Amino acid sequence: MRKYILIILTSLFALQVSAQNGLQKGADAPTFSAKDNNGKTVDLKAILKSHKAVVLFFYRGQWCPYCNKYIQKLQDSLEYLTGKGAYVIGVTPETSENINKTVEKTSASFSIIQDKGYKIMKDYDVNYTVDADLYSKLKGYGADLEKNNGNTDHILPVPATYVIGKNGKLIFVHFDKNYTKRTSVSELLTAIQGS
Known part of the structure; x- marks a missing residue:
């Protein structure tokens, strides 16, 4: 039964984000500067001056088991990623309280940014608005976007990952x-090594 529910939700999600394409390989990465979950200013230009690459990923929230699993994989491989000169940044629409829940669940020690006005998500073309039907279904499964994001606009990101040289x-x-498909750490390491 759970498998069928997952298939239905996956189909609804794919229909909702049909207009989003994300940025393409070779494009200029939109720059940003924002405070992370530790109050540190994360400035993409400054980070690229001192690191070989940035792994920038977008996640839906602490309520998403696929997001938590991916974040845990990144955390488990953080030494490999930083050892290759990468800086890891997560971006989410969730409130700082819910980012803290993500950190508790995954032990994430890298920067996580709350994208309050969705500027970063919009610049990377990963934002979409959840319709009322999917919102109700998610809420029925315990994912209250209004509570988690601290607003009523129901914006989520496609869970994309970019490596910026x-x-x-x-x-x-x-x-x-x-949303159930994420990239592997080995693909990220290969991209970083090739930069």
Whole structure:
């Protein structure tokens, strides 16, 4: 039964984000500067001056088991990623309280940014609005977007991952409208090594 519910939700999600395409490999990465979950200013330009690459990923929230699993994989492989010169940044629409829940669940020690006005999500073309039907279904499964995001506009990101090279270009893109599919750490490491 749970498998069928997952298939239905996946189909609804794919229909909702049909207009989103994400940025393509080779494009200039939109720059940003924001405070992370530890109050530290995360400035993409500054980070690229001191790191070989940035792994930038978008996640839906602490309520999403696929997001938590992916964040845990990134955390488990953080030494490998940073050892190759990468800086990891997560972006979510969730409130700082819910980012703290993500950290508790995954032990994430890298920067996580609350994208309050969705500027970063919009710049990377990963934002979409959840319709009333899917919102109700998610709420029925315990994912109250209004409570989690602290607003009533029901915006989520496609859970995309980008690797940004030192030159500010996207050297790797994983953009899949199916929220159950995420890139592997080995693909990220390969992209970083090739930059």
